[in-house]
Amino acid sequence: MPAAGSGRRFGGELPKQYLKVADKPLIEHALRSLLAHPGIDGVVVALAADDPHWPGWASLCGKPVVTCTGGAERADSVLAALRSLPVDVANDALVLVHDAARPNLRGEDISHLIESASVCADGAILAAPVRDTLKRASGDVIAHTEPRTGLWRALTPQAFRRDLLLRALEAAIADQMIVTDEAMAIERLGLHPRLVEGREDNLKVTTPADLLLAEFLLSQGA
């Protein structure tokens, strides 16, 4: 779980993963949703250096929580987490990468993702089809409408074999490519992770408006 971001786009003093929604920090919702699933053995959380907000969990839901120090970009944080996996995690073990700022992940989506990634050598990601009409901007006017057919929004978790993801992230970082999700690093190797349609309410909290929506979803257990 990459959780080393400062939440620049959200603003405010507290990194967004520590904002409270339905009585718990976003990151706690995200961690519990993962760890409650029987297919998940434990979590490595990548934290900002000297993060004063981390509550210090060593376990949650009866499963181990290990921490490491993340890096400047998301890929650096995920790579640090992969390198901090316990030695008994096999090279070809499936690892899931999930945003700390996605508090509303359902067990059924985790199950579907694991099923797909188990049979697809290139891995799999949760994703949702684009619903809105897409406009290409030219300054502040519309240049044209982009066809949305075949376009998906990448969600998390994203699941890959440990050794493949390690190789992909190392290559992206060596090439100084900023990858905004893990699948993008895999795609750069010429591989094709599978799209697994997930729930659209698996939202990433990016703006204050998202926080209200998350509060609504989590407080009613919707």
Ligand code: C5P
């Ligand atoms: O900023 P954004 O919403 O894309 O961040 C997605 C996730 O990646 C968050 O959980 C954030 O904490 C994490 N991240 C990280 N290390 C960075 C940047 C982002 O762990 N350098």
